[in-house]
Each structure stands twice: as structure tokens, then as C-alpha cells.
Amino acid sequence: MRVTVAEIVQRLGGDCIGDASLVIDRIATLDAAAPSQIAFLANPRYRAQLASTRAGCVIVAPALAEEAAARGAAIVTPDPYLYYARLSQWWTESDSAGTPGVHPSAVVEAGATIAASATIGALCFVGADAVIGAHTRIAARVTVGERCVIGARCIVHSGVVIGADGFGFAPHEGTWVKIAQLGAVRIGDDVEIGANTCIDRGALGDTVIEDGVKLDNLIQIGHNVRIGAHSAMAGCVGVAGSTKIGRYCTFGGGARVLGHLELADHVHITATTVVSRSIAKPGQYSGMFPMDDNASWEKNAATLRQLHRLRERLRALEKKMT
Amino acid sequence: MRVTVAEIVQRLGGDCIGDASLVIDRIATLDAAAPSQIAFLANPRYRAQLASTRAGCVIVAPALAEEAAARGAAIVTPDPYLYYARLSQWWTESDSAGTPGVHPSAVVEAGATIAASATIGALCFVGADAVIGAHTRIAARVTVGERCVIGARCIVHSGVVIGADGFGFAPHEGTWVKIAQLGAVRIGDDVEIGANTCIDRGALGDTVIEDGVKLDNLIQIGHNVRIGAHSAMAGCVGVAGSTKIGRYCTFGGGARVLGHLELADHVHITATTVVSRSIAKPGQYSGMFPMDDNASWEKNAATLRQLHRLRERLRALEKKMT
Amino acid sequence: MRVTVAEIVQRLGGDCIGDASLVIDRIATLDAAAPSQIAFLANPRYRAQLASTRAGCVIVAPALAEEAAARGAAIVTPDPYLYYARLSQWWTESDSAGTPGVHPSAVVEAGATIAASATIGALCFVGADAVIGAHTRIAARVTVGERCVIGARCIVHSGVVIGADGFGFAPHEGTWVKIAQLGAVRIGDDVEIGANTCIDRGALGDTVIEDGVKLDNLIQIGHNVRIGAHSAMAGCVGVAGSTKIGRYCTFGGGARVLGHLELADHVHITATTVVSRSIAKPGQYSGMFPMDDNASWEKNAATLRQLHRLRERLRALEKKMT
Structure with a gap:
């Protein structure tokens, strides 16, 4: 993609400083950017790079407008990181949108409903009576189990398994008798699910992922879990069965949440922490064993x-x- | 499925109290059940729900027979949770059994032996000389490596990889020289393996999963591990190479077991605990960092x-x- | 495979003691070996097995040559474990090499470049403009995202996902705005990647795995991570975004490395340790919660x-x- 600074501002807003006719052919970091590239300064820690960057144009907050102007073209916006996010989306839109539709190598069972604007990647399996919403993009090699429902504008990455059986057994004379998992998985709108993440179907009711939730890779969500809207989990998190997580929560990588707990809205869990009891009060919670020399x-x-x-x-x- | 209470008791046993002609169309939890639905009371914690549930019929232990009778139909059985497990199995049997056979999109290499009553799901890969036992059900998108053997009545969920190479290298002048993994994986009867779980093939001998073992999702089983019969592991457990685990053991989610250890029968490991030495004595073992406010x-x-x-x-x- | 001890020595070196015409039909462990099999003694802990093994031939270090000679044929070499590694490779070469080429069930998008000597397994997905190097073997059911590059002589196991989007979002009024991940993944030569491991594409620059790196199963590598040459990670390790890891490092199973850190060369991390700060000094670092009776x-x-x-x-x- 090649656009001028003026075209960027016209589409995404912000105030332009300097040469608006400059042609930009790539987004880059401050330290790696070339003169034909645009970079952004979101973290004050990298402020020193503003003087040294070779970027043709920089995206900065109002407080740094003058400093940026001194070195060349700039776009001034209240939230440079958000601006960068939107610019990056525009970049891929034109680059590699991928046409909607079901890849011929995918296997879709009878009764599944796939929105016309949805994309089902190569070698996917979509079970009977599953529902895939509008503009949702399912990458290659994903499983969506029978009767599972995915909302609109979701992104599901490769290797994801939605709707495998929850882990439920009744002990009986030393052996385990399987409890058939009769529920399904219901996923809201604008949810993103990372590679090889698993979300199990519910035992009786459904496992529910509300709108706007973002899950990274290799996450395990047990049966009958509910994750509140706009909560986010980094890689390798595990949530055991029947736990209810509030809205606007965040979980650092490798955090674990035991089963049958309730977490309030706005709870933030530090990476690798084990949540072993319910949390009623918003805030940051931690439990990481400190590293030391051996x-x-x-x-x-x-x-x-x-x-x-x-x-x-x-x-x-x-x-x-x- | 629609059955009367009388039909349920006829098939699964138990004593019927109240209207045996009541038609049941769903299994539900006590708090969510409607009048045409059946619920169970297994955990004494939920006893209060017995009075308030709208369920048409409840499954209870003898001690609660009178209390249940006061509110409507009931099935009385010594172990309501086990009864529920069996009822749930009956429910899915009729609903979505899936016909045996190999899905046309699966790739099965020469020499593999698949029982006529087994089911191989869509987009599976079964390697040369692998063996799949009677009535075993392999979900969509599973890999069974060459020469690996799976017993009868197993359930293997989507994304599972059985028989990838174990992680073995000889260090040589700062680099790693691969040790070819010449063994295979042998899995007994009645084993269930959760989504995206990996079981590596042995270096020289085989990796062995004995009868009745239940593994949840995203579990890693290293090469030459042996897991004793009827042991169960919750999600995200990892077992390093050559460790031998006894029978009737249980592992909470995220537990880790280091390599070359031996665990006796009836060892129970708390979630997220790291087992760093062999355990000769049955019992519960723990090592979880306590969570606190940050x-x-x-x-x-x-x-x-x-x-x-x-x-x-x-x-x-x-x-x-x- | 059936070879004589003489043929082994001719190909792999070492000094032969005893009957060089002995025919060997399998590699085995000392305790399990039969008279037609070859075993090795690398770990001094197993020295006692030298007297009791039924192996037809044993691979030993010079210090044990006499002891080995007393019991039958032997190959004497400075590093028996390395010798075993090379012997094991020779064994599989002849057994199950797998012919190069792209399996007909794989989906390869336009613009991908696959070396003629590379093998792409069944049901793989290779995205547009991806590059797969010479003699690289990709197992069944692997995803290589668009523009990702894999070097020569790599081994990628089943279920691996290379090049899913990194986990990047700009917070905006309580919701998350996606940052399109414009980078790719670049993997060097002689890299091995275990089953169901995920390596995310970079946000702006690339995620980089240097030559000779060995990754076990179910590992998560975040976007813009760099792993230095010849470093190795056991199963279930997670590395968060933008962290730079040196060369010749090792990570025990389940270790976690937080984001935006730098680890020097020759850093060794004990299993399940959480690396929460940069490490400038080579050495062994640990942080594992000790297990105890409950x-x-x-x-x-x-x-x-x-x-x-x-x-x-x-x-x-x-x-x-x-």
C-alpha cells in the first residue's frame, strides 16, 4: 500500500504537520523506520527515539507536537496507539482481505448456517447446526463443533477447537463414567480467539464468551465457563469449569483460574497467578513465584x-x- | 429425546416416586430446569434448590426421598451423579451417534488397521500401520502417527496429536543432534483424550496410556511416559519424559510432573503443583503459590x-x- | 533394518570390540535389549546394567571398554549418547524416510515457494508467499501463514501454527481495537518445532527463530520474539511478545518468560520458572514452588x-x- 500523509489524515483524522504530500509505503517502529515509512510514539519510554528516528512521518500526542514538527512530517492525535491500530487495520484491509466464502477443502456438516459475508478457511470442520455470524473470519484448520454459535466480526485463528466435550465424569468403583456434554458454546460479536485455543461445550447449559472478548493462543476454557464482555486473556491461560468471569477483566499469560469461582468486573490478574478463590472486588491480584539465581x-x-x-x-x- | 420417567427407571434403575407418566424432554440443572425437564441433586451444597426448582422430576439419594416427594416426581438412587452420567449418555446415544466409518476427507496411510465399528472424523490423519480399536471415536482434525495403537471405546477429541516425535537431542559442540524417536504410542481401552492434547512417541520403547485414563485438553505427555489405569488429568497438565504414573491418580489443572520420576497409585496432585520428585506414598500433594492483592x-x-x-x-x- | 556391528562402525566410526559380524536388528535400552539388539551406556547411573544387559552389542565410553569387552561385542566412542543419536537417525532414514513433495490433501496458496526436497504433509495449509526450505519436513496438519519463511532441514510436527496474528490491541473506551499484525515469522535452518506449538507473526517487524533452535510441544511464542541460535525449550513454555532470548539458552518445561525482556546467551531456566526481568549474566535461574504433602x-x-x-x-x- 502507498498513501500520502494527507490521505491518512483524511481517513483517520488527526492534525497534519509538515509535508502532507509525503508518500508512505509502510508502518514501522521508530527505531527501524525508513524515510518512506510512518512510525508512532505511544510509550513515553521511547521518547528519545523521536529525535533519532528516520521515519518520514511520526504519529504523536499533542504534548509532543512541537518536538515532532522540528524533525519533519507528523500526525497529531490524542491517542497515537489507537491511531496506529486503526492505520494498521486499513493497511491489511487493502492488502489481504480474503474473499468471503467457504474454502472448498473445508468440511461443513448439514444444518450449519454460515453468513454470506463470513470466511471459512481451508481444512476447517464446521459441525451440524453450527452458526457462523456475518463478517466472521475463521482461519485454516479450525474446528467448530455441532450447535456452537459464533457471532459477527469474530476472528478465529488456526488450530482452534470450539465445542469439544467438557471434562466431566462420575467416579464409580475406581473408574470414570462419562457425562455426555449436552450443551454447546455461544460466542458473541467481535471476539478474537488465538491459535490452538480450546473452548469446551457445556455439560447441560452452554459455555459463553461475551462480546468483544480477546483470547490469545493455547488457552483452555472449561465447560460452562462464562467470560464477560471485553475481557482479555494472554497466552496459555486456563479457566476451569463453571467459573464466571466479569467484564473488562484482564489475565496475564499463563494465569490459571480454578473451577466454580466468580470474578467481578474489572479484575486484573498478573501473569502466571493462580486464582483459587472468588474475587468480589475490582483490582490487581498476583501470585507469581519470584525468580532467582539457582x-x-x-x-x-x-x-x-x-x-x-x-x-x-x-x-x-x-x-x-x- | 422425549421419554417418560417410567421409561428412564426401566432402563437405568432406581425407585420412582410420583407421576411416572411424566414426559421428560431435557436434562437440566436444578436452578434452570423447566417442568418438562429432569434435574439431579448430587452436591449437598445445592440442597436448598430442591425446594425451589421447577424441574418436573428430580434424581435424589435415599436420604432426600421424602423431601423430593413433597414437591413432585423423583427418582431415588444411591448415587444421583452416576445416575445423571448414565442418563446423559443415553440422551446423546439417540441424538447424535454418528455412523462408524472413515470420513472421506480423512487421510489414512497404507497399513493402518481401523475397526469397522470405529469412527474417524473429517480431516484426520492416520499414519502407516496405526491401529484404531472397536467403537473408538476420533473427532475431526486429529493426528494418529505411524505405528501408534489406540484401544477400544476410546474418544479422541479434535486437534489431538498422538505420536509426534519425543523431544530428544544429544548435545554436540553447542548444537543439538536429533535422536530419532523409534518407539510409538500405545493407548488402552476406554481412554478419553481432550482437544489439542499431545502424546509423544517413545525414543526406544513406547509411551503407554493404560485403560480408562482420562486426559483433558492441551495436555503434554512426553516420550516414554506411562500413565496407569484410570488416572485422570485436568487441562494444561504437562508430564515430562520417562515418568511413570500409577493407577487411580488425579492431577488438577496446570499441574506439571518433571521427567524420570515414579508416582505410586492413588496419588492426587493439586492444580498447578509442580511434582519435582518421585512419590511413593498415596495421598494429596500440593505446591500452589497463594494469590493475594497485588x-x-x-x-x-x-x-x-x-x-x-x-x-x-x-x-x-x-x-x-x- | 538389519546391519552388522562392522557396518555400523564403518559408517559412524568408533572402535569395535568382539564379534563384528553380529547382526543387529534394533536399538534398545540396556535393560530391555535382546541378544540381537544394540544398547548404549551414556549415564553413569546405569552402569550396573552393563553387567546384566542381554544386548548383543553395547556402545560405551573408553573408560568402560574393558568392562564391556568382558561381556561381548562393544563399540567404543568418546560420546556414546551422541553415537546413539547418529545411529538412531540412520535407523529411521532407511525405515520411513517419506518421499519429498506436497501431499495432495495439503492446501498451498498462490505464491508459496516450496523446495523440491521439502515434504509437506497431509492436510497442511501453506499461505500465500510462504517459503519452505530444502529438506524441511512438515508433518500432517500444520499451518504456515502467509509470508512466513522456514529454512532448510527443519522438522515441523503436527498441529503447529506458524504465523497466526500476534496478540495486539489498543484499549479504547473499555473495548479493544485490533492492531493488524503486518510482520511475519522467519525460522532459520535446522529448527525443530513440536506438536501444537504456536509462533505468532510480528506486529511490524518479524518474529525470528534462529538456526538450530529446538522447541518442544505446546509452546507459545509471542509476536516479535527473537530466539537465539541453538537455544532449546521443553514442553509448554510460553514467551510473551518482543522478548529477545540469547543463543545456547535452555528452558525447562512450563517455564514462562514475560514480554519485552532480554536474556543473554547461555542462560538456563529451570522448569516452571517465571522469568520476570531481563537476565544479563549467563547461569541457571529458578523459581519453582516446592511441592509438599497437602x-x-x-x-x-x-x-x-x-x-x-x-x-x-x-x-x-x-x-x-x-
């Missing part, structure tokens, strides 16, 4: 196994002292 | 890195005191 | 949440004492 860790970990006794010894000392 | 965690985690010194300071105080 | 863990974990207060109490005691 020798130090060995000593501290060994002591950790005696921590309770340590407390008792301390208490005994305190008693003696008083 | 500020408290930061303080405690920082102190944790000085725990050994803390112990030494305590010891010094103790010495002074005596 | 009752002990409960006590210690509860105390851990009061660790900072414990330290303050200790400090108060120390003050009193002086």
Missing part, C-alpha cells in the same frame, strides 16, 4: 517448606521477650 | 527472596536468647 | 501470605535485643 532459590525454597515452623519459632521468641 | 504479593514475594537469611537471623536471635 | 503446604502457604509481617516482627525483636 543457588539462592534452592535455599529459599527449602526454607519455604519450613515457613510455618519458622513462624512458630518466632512466636516463641516473642513470648520469651515479653 | 500490593501484598509484592511485599511478600520480595521477602521470600530473603527467606533463608530471615531464618538465619531468627536462629541468631534464638542463640542470643538461650 | 497439609504441610496449606500451613506454609497461609504463612507465606504474612511473610512480610513476619519479617517486621523479626526486625522488632532484633531491635529489642540490641
Whole structure:
């Protein structure tokens, strides 16, 4: 794609400083950008790069307009990162939109309903009576199980499995008797699901992913989980069965949420934290074992196994002292 | 499916209380059930719902027979959860059995042996000389590597990879020389394997999953692991190479087991616990970092890195005191 | 395959002791080997098995040549494990090489370049303008996204997804605005990638996996990550976006590396450790919560949440004492 700075501003807004006729052929980072490229400054940490970048045009916040103007063309906008997101979308739109329709190598079972504007990639499997909404794009090699429903404008990446059986068994004389999983998966609008992520179907009711949820790769969502609208999870998160997660929550990579819990709206979980109880109060919650050089860790970990006794010894000392 | 309470009892046993001619058209949870639906009470925590449920019929234990009878039809059975499991199986049997056979889009290599009663889903790959047992159901988009063997009545969910190479290399002058993985994977009868789970082939001998094992989604089983009969693992568990796990063990979600270990029968591992040594004694083992509000965690985690010194300071105080 | 000990030595080197005409039909472990099989002794822990093994021929280091000679045929070589690796490769070469070419069930988009000596397995998807190098073997059911490049002599196992979108969004009034991922993935030569592992494409620049890197199963590599040459990661590792990892690093299973970090060459991370800061100094780093019997863990974990207060109490005691 090749556009002038003027065309960008015309489409996406913002104030143009400097040569609006400059032709841009790529979006780049400040440190890697060439004179025919546009870059953005969103994180104050990278402010020093504004002076050194070779970018033809930079996207900056109003506070940096003057500094940017001193070096060449610029687009001034209140939220440069958001501006960059929109610019990046425009870039791919024209580049590789992919025509809607079902790839001839995909297998779609009887009764499935696929919107005319949806795209089903190569080698996908769509089960009986599944529903795929308008403008939703399913990448190559995805499974959508029978009766599962995906809303509009969703993006589902390669390797995703929606609607495999939830993990449910009744113990019986040492063996496990399978509980047939009679529910399905219902996914709202504007949801994105990362590569090889799994969302299991519900046991009786459905597993529900509300509008605007973003899931990264290799995430496990157990049966009958509900994830509230606009919550986001980084890679390798796992959520066990029947847990209800509020809206506007975020989960760092590798976080785990045990089953049958409830998390309020606006709860933020630090990467690799294990959520072992319900959370009623918004806020940031953490539980990550600190890394150390191996020798130090060995000593501290060994002591950790005696921590309770340590407390008792301390208490005994305190008693003696008083 | 539509059946009367009498038909259910005739097939699955139990004592019928109240109107046996009631027609049931769905299994539901106590809180969601409608008058044409059947629900079960297995967890005493939900006992209060027995009074409020609108379910036409409830499945209860003998201790609650009277309480259930007071509100309408009921089936009385010693283990309502097991009864529900069997009822759920009957429900799907009639609904969506899926005819046995190999889907035309699946790729089956020369020499593979597939039981006539087995089902191979769409877009599966079955390697040369693999064996799939009677009544086993392989979902869409599964890989079964060459020479791997799956027993009877297994269920393998979408995205599973059985028989990829184990992770073995000999270090040589800073680089890694691949060790060809000459073994295979042998899976017993009545095993269920969740979506996107991986079971690697052995280096020399085989990786073995014994009868009745249940694996959830996104589990990693390394080469030459053996999992004893009727053990079960929740999502995202990882087991490193050559570890031997006993029978009747359970693993909570995200648990990790290091390599070359042995775990006895009846060992139970709490979710997210790292098993770093062999376990000879049955019981419950745990090692989960406790979650806290972020500020408290930061303080405690920082102190944790000085725990050994803390112990030494305590010891010094103790010495002074005596 | 059937070869004599003489033929093995002729091809792979080493000194032959005893009957060089012995025919070998399998590689086995010392404890399982039969008289027509060859085994190796690499780990001193298994030295006792040298006396008891029924193996027709054993591969040993010079220090054990005499001991081995006392029991039958032997191959003496400085590094028996490396010798075994090379022998195992020779074994599979003749057994199941797989002819190069693109399986007819694979879907290859326009503009993709696949070396004539490369193998693309059944039901793979190779996107537009992707490049697959010489002698690279892609197993069944793999996705290689558009414009992604894989070098020579790589092995990519089933279920791998290369080039799904990185996880990037700009927050905007409580919702997430997608950042189109305009970069690609570049993979060097001699890289192996385990089953169901995901490597995301970069946002602006590329995600880069350098020569000789070995990745196990179910690994997540975020966008714009760079992994230095000859580094290796065991199963279930996750690396968040923009992190740069040096050369000759190793990562135990389940380790996590947070985003935007830099790790030096020769850094070794213990299994399940969370790398939460950059590491400039080579060495072994750890952070694994120690497992315990459940009752002990409960006590210690509860105390851990009061660790900072414990330290303050200790400090108060120390003050009193002086």
C-alpha cells in the first residue's frame, strides 16, 4: 500500500504537520523506520527515539507536537496507539482481505448456517447446526463443533477447537463414567480467539464468551465457563469449569483460574497467578513465584517448606521477650 | 429425546416416586430446569434448590426421598451423579451417534488397521500401520502417527496429536543432534483424550496410556511416559519424559510432573503443583503459590527472596536468647 | 533394518570390540535389549546394567571398554549418547524416510515457494508467499501463514501454527481495537518445532527463530520474539511478545518468560520458572514452588501470605535485643 500523509489524515483524522504530500509505503517502529515509512510514539519510554528516528512521518500526542514538527512530517492525535491500530487495520484491509466464502477443502456438516459475508478457511470442520455470524473470519484448520454459535466480526485463528466435550465424569468403583456434554458454546460479536485455543461445550447449559472478548493462543476454557464482555486473556491461560468471569477483566499469560469461582468486573490478574478463590472486588491480584539465581532459590525454597515452623519459632521468641 | 420417567427407571434403575407418566424432554440443572425437564441433586451444597426448582422430576439419594416427594416426581438412587452420567449418555446415544466409518476427507496411510465399528472424523490423519480399536471415536482434525495403537471405546477429541516425535537431542559442540524417536504410542481401552492434547512417541520403547485414563485438553505427555489405569488429568497438565504414573491418580489443572520420576497409585496432585520428585506414598500433594492483592504479593514475594537469611537471623536471635 | 556391528562402525566410526559380524536388528535400552539388539551406556547411573544387559552389542565410553569387552561385542566412542543419536537417525532414514513433495490433501496458496526436497504433509495449509526450505519436513496438519519463511532441514510436527496474528490491541473506551499484525515469522535452518506449538507473526517487524533452535510441544511464542541460535525449550513454555532470548539458552518445561525482556546467551531456566526481568549474566535461574504433602503446604502457604509481617516482627525483636 502507498498513501500520502494527507490521505491518512483524511481517513483517520488527526492534525497534519509538515509535508502532507509525503508518500508512505509502510508502518514501522521508530527505531527501524525508513524515510518512506510512518512510525508512532505511544510509550513515553521511547521518547528519545523521536529525535533519532528516520521515519518520514511520526504519529504523536499533542504534548509532543512541537518536538515532532522540528524533525519533519507528523500526525497529531490524542491517542497515537489507537491511531496506529486503526492505520494498521486499513493497511491489511487493502492488502489481504480474503474473499468471503467457504474454502472448498473445508468440511461443513448439514444444518450449519454460515453468513454470506463470513470466511471459512481451508481444512476447517464446521459441525451440524453450527452458526457462523456475518463478517466472521475463521482461519485454516479450525474446528467448530455441532450447535456452537459464533457471532459477527469474530476472528478465529488456526488450530482452534470450539465445542469439544467438557471434562466431566462420575467416579464409580475406581473408574470414570462419562457425562455426555449436552450443551454447546455461544460466542458473541467481535471476539478474537488465538491459535490452538480450546473452548469446551457445556455439560447441560452452554459455555459463553461475551462480546468483544480477546483470547490469545493455547488457552483452555472449561465447560460452562462464562467470560464477560471485553475481557482479555494472554497466552496459555486456563479457566476451569463453571467459573464466571466479569467484564473488562484482564489475565496475564499463563494465569490459571480454578473451577466454580466468580470474578467481578474489572479484575486484573498478573501473569502466571493462580486464582483459587472468588474475587468480589475490582483490582490487581498476583501470585507469581519470584525468580532467582539457582543457588539462592534452592535455599529459599527449602526454607519455604519450613515457613510455618519458622513462624512458630518466632512466636516463641516473642513470648520469651515479653 | 422425549421419554417418560417410567421409561428412564426401566432402563437405568432406581425407585420412582410420583407421576411416572411424566414426559421428560431435557436434562437440566436444578436452578434452570423447566417442568418438562429432569434435574439431579448430587452436591449437598445445592440442597436448598430442591425446594425451589421447577424441574418436573428430580434424581435424589435415599436420604432426600421424602423431601423430593413433597414437591413432585423423583427418582431415588444411591448415587444421583452416576445416575445423571448414565442418563446423559443415553440422551446423546439417540441424538447424535454418528455412523462408524472413515470420513472421506480423512487421510489414512497404507497399513493402518481401523475397526469397522470405529469412527474417524473429517480431516484426520492416520499414519502407516496405526491401529484404531472397536467403537473408538476420533473427532475431526486429529493426528494418529505411524505405528501408534489406540484401544477400544476410546474418544479422541479434535486437534489431538498422538505420536509426534519425543523431544530428544544429544548435545554436540553447542548444537543439538536429533535422536530419532523409534518407539510409538500405545493407548488402552476406554481412554478419553481432550482437544489439542499431545502424546509423544517413545525414543526406544513406547509411551503407554493404560485403560480408562482420562486426559483433558492441551495436555503434554512426553516420550516414554506411562500413565496407569484410570488416572485422570485436568487441562494444561504437562508430564515430562520417562515418568511413570500409577493407577487411580488425579492431577488438577496446570499441574506439571518433571521427567524420570515414579508416582505410586492413588496419588492426587493439586492444580498447578509442580511434582519435582518421585512419590511413593498415596495421598494429596500440593505446591500452589497463594494469590493475594497485588500490593501484598509484592511485599511478600520480595521477602521470600530473603527467606533463608530471615531464618538465619531468627536462629541468631534464638542463640542470643538461650 | 538389519546391519552388522562392522557396518555400523564403518559408517559412524568408533572402535569395535568382539564379534563384528553380529547382526543387529534394533536399538534398545540396556535393560530391555535382546541378544540381537544394540544398547548404549551414556549415564553413569546405569552402569550396573552393563553387567546384566542381554544386548548383543553395547556402545560405551573408553573408560568402560574393558568392562564391556568382558561381556561381548562393544563399540567404543568418546560420546556414546551422541553415537546413539547418529545411529538412531540412520535407523529411521532407511525405515520411513517419506518421499519429498506436497501431499495432495495439503492446501498451498498462490505464491508459496516450496523446495523440491521439502515434504509437506497431509492436510497442511501453506499461505500465500510462504517459503519452505530444502529438506524441511512438515508433518500432517500444520499451518504456515502467509509470508512466513522456514529454512532448510527443519522438522515441523503436527498441529503447529506458524504465523497466526500476534496478540495486539489498543484499549479504547473499555473495548479493544485490533492492531493488524503486518510482520511475519522467519525460522532459520535446522529448527525443530513440536506438536501444537504456536509462533505468532510480528506486529511490524518479524518474529525470528534462529538456526538450530529446538522447541518442544505446546509452546507459545509471542509476536516479535527473537530466539537465539541453538537455544532449546521443553514442553509448554510460553514467551510473551518482543522478548529477545540469547543463543545456547535452555528452558525447562512450563517455564514462562514475560514480554519485552532480554536474556543473554547461555542462560538456563529451570522448569516452571517465571522469568520476570531481563537476565544479563549467563547461569541457571529458578523459581519453582516446592511441592509438599497437602497439609504441610496449606500451613506454609497461609504463612507465606504474612511473610512480610513476619519479617517486621523479626526486625522488632532484633531491635529489642540490641
